[in-house]
Amino acid sequence: MEKIVLLGDEAVALAAVQAGLTAAYSYPGTPASEIMEYLIRNSDGGRKYTAKWCVNEKVACEEALGVSFAGKRALVSFKHVGLNVAADPFINSAITGANGGLVVVVADDPGMHSSQDEQDSRYHADFARILCLEPASHQEAYDMTREAFDLSEKFRLPVMIRLVTRLAHSRSSVQTSAAREQNKDLPYGTWQDWTLLPGNARRRFRILLDRQNDLQEYSENTGYNQLVLNPAAGRRGVVVSGIAYNYFKEVAASLPAEPSYLKISTYPFPGAKLRRLVEQVDELLVIEEGYPFIERFLRGVTGIPGKLIRGKMDGSLPASGELTPDLVARALGLPERIGLKTGDFRLANRPPQLCVGCPHADTYKALNEALRDFPRPVVFSDIGCYTLGALPPYNAIQTCVCMGASVSMAKGGAEAGIHPSVAVIGDSTFAHSGLTPLLDAVFSNSDLTVIILDNGTVAMTGAQPSFGTGEPLDRLLAGLGVDPNHLRVIVPLPRNHQENVKVIKEELSHHGLSVIIARRECIQIVGEKKRS
């Protein structure tokens, strides 16, 4: 088959299509968005298979589970923190088990390029007790995703693919293989397996526990977990997983001899292979992207008598941030390489910023002015481009925690005496996780002002469609029970500044719930429309 240029994300997406995908679901989030972008682009308008953005990750995961119940193959993808949102259906899908192949792709973001933490999804897979595959290359991302669907149907469990930013957003060529048809004849799931009443759930959990041996056996035997013994290189060995393997291979060529190593690509990890490596060496360096997941298991409480274990827990490698070939080289004892120096020239930083003409900028200017007369106002914010309002020249927000938290935190803050307590949230984030806390605030008529920044799109991740924008958003808010007298719409433009300040001030001084919609289309979308 042909060799084609793909992002790591796209290699996963294409593999799913060629594995006989019936439906895929996702919510945008860096570095996972390009999986769904690719799927939608190549779905022939949904005629080949279903590929849809969903209102949030929990919904996406449940829709995929419904497809699996129906006996068809399903993919759900999101970033690592998206898995937190989907944790409920995800964990319980291991109890129901999969019928049609169910593959959960999670893209972790070590180094926090575009995220609020660098949590390691291998823990989630371990927690759910399902198989996790961790590709090191584009080809593996493709091959493993193809295989993941087969494994899911073989073990009757969801399978996780763990990606990291460097693979998700790296481009290379991939050799594809012949496409497989979608499932045709698989019967629906049975109610005894899928209705998790305690009696059924206990039986299902027993089945999940019993299946662990099969998963372990797969992991011991798969060719992806490669044990290479080289006794001539001495009594020092290396355990590598995922893309850490690439850095190891890159720099190990500079060593006098390549040390014995085990490349781990599947979890539960291959214990027998690991023991064989341990027997061969006195010193073991564990190199993994993310948390010291394997290293912690290896060390246990007491370590391995007579063996020195090195990795992220003893400082041989940094405990946070992304790995690089240079960090791995240093851990292997190679001399530091020196590049060209800029001497003591001071490099000014260039942080990301709101675009010129961005509607959020006008909203923040008006909000800052409206808040000026209050001694201790707090603006709770949320996740999106508008989080950049934390930086100069705006310095407009004090929090950003997780999707939807602005509204709930503002309510909690108001109940602790903060006034004015303001929530600032984008339209898509509001649809994702802001509706339920707003309902909570309506119910108790909390003293807070919610500003919904309605720019009509999911701007930060590349302009995906928003579920809560425009006139339907107005109706939604009215339907939730927001008092029409305190449901206001402003148009954030420089020429409306004074008027917008006035509207915001009025609602800030209202002791009850107010919702202000700041509505103007994202400037990137306006530009894109002009160009096309």
Add this chain to the structure above:
Amino acid sequence: MKYDIILAGVGGQGILSIAFVIDNAALAEGLFFKQAEVHGMSQRGGAVQSHLRLADGHIYSDLIPIGQADMILSVEPLETLRYFEFLKPDGAVVSSSTPYTNISDYPVLEEVFREIKKAPVHVLIDSEKLAREAGSIRAQNMVMLGAASIFLPLKEDSLKKYIEVLFEKRGTQIVQTNLRAFDLGRQAARG
């Protein structure tokens, strides 16, 4: 053969378009490549870079080790300096001289140039002027690709072919503008 390139610029300047052309030209010439890019938050007017590696055999790491890049190709002069440590002592710097001043503490431009000129092999190109001459100020990225092409281990024709592929959906006029931008950059680098 291996050839490592750091692509640099500011979000929105089109360094991923440069990468698209080089990636595909490399593949067409039977080379292996890996290219790590930046998406998401940083694309909003922030510093962006891409590690692009070409070789005639398997490439392991998506990232270029410090001191190993054969070239820094940058659409913005301050951004050129940000990645200097990645350059080999004898690596080439191909940099635009047109500053993108969306920050308040942008250094004195002459000092930026003075630093860039410390690289033993350097080419400074007035990309704004040449892009304007080609027909669009947005074509600065293709001016810089043209300038870099005199060093790249790729044929001029392969690069031009994928400039056409990249822009064909936007019409012949835009294709021509970008091809002109490439030519002007290439001529300027030859001096």
